[in-house]
Amino acid sequence: MTHTSIHQRQGLPEEMQILLRDYPRDAWPDNPHFARSIQNWMGAHEMFRRLGDINRKECENYLDDKRSAHEFAARLSHYGGLLVQNLHGHHTWEDRDFFPELSRADSRFDQGLETLESDHVELNKVLELFTSSANRVIKLAQLDENLVRDEVGQLHDCTEEIKKFLARHLRDEEDLVVPIIIHHKLRG
Ligand SMILES: [Fe+2]
Numbered sequence: 001m002t003h004t005s006i007h008q009r010q011g012l013p014e015e016m017q018i019l020l021r022d023y024p025r026d027a028w029p030d031n032p033h034f035a036r037s038i039q040n041w042m043g044a045h046e047m048f049r050r051l052g053d054i055n056r057k058e059c060e061n062y063l064d065d066k067r068s069a070h071e072f073a074a075r076l077s078h079y080g081g082l083l084v085q086n087l088h089g090h091h092t093w094e095d096r097d098f099f100p101e102l103s104r105a106d107s108r109f110d111q112g113l114e115t116l117e118s119d120h121v122e123l124n125k126v127l128e129l130f131t132s133s134a135n136r137v138i139k140l141a142q143l144d145e146n147l148v149r150d151e152v153g154q155l156h157d158c159t160e161e162i163k164k165f166l167a168r169h170l171r172d173e174e175d176l177v178v179p180i181i182i183h184h185k186l187r188g
């Protein structure tokens, strides 16, 4: 049985790769139907990967004594907020507008779109853990700096999890979506 859960999946299920075989990733940039708006959408994915890395690295910088608790809390508030808010907006738009548009264009991939929607639900759970842990760190940095370090270990685990989730989700999402866009000349 093919695993579709983001926790076990190794890539898009075979049956969801029909168009990806015709339009492999390497050939996207030269395809005239690789629309500008889709390149921008992939640019947002790249920003999420970077923000995920920044938050993870900031935890490590603090744990390696390269930042004070106050500096760390300020950076976490900024970059953590950017990651969570932007991802939330992005997922909401995909679930409500973008995936239905793709389904109308080609319903053969509905199962893949459902998998991606389930990913969003799972990602949200990790983002909620990240948010509550980050909020505790920010509060502790004001109240008792000595307690910050214990909390950051857990926060760092969350950022590792987010990185793993994003790597799998964004890759599979692009592999499913971009060939549909190109094949059906959407948004050209
Ligand atoms: Fe997504």
Ligand SMILES: [Fe+2]
Binding pocket: 045, 090, 094, 173
């Ligand atoms: Fe996305």
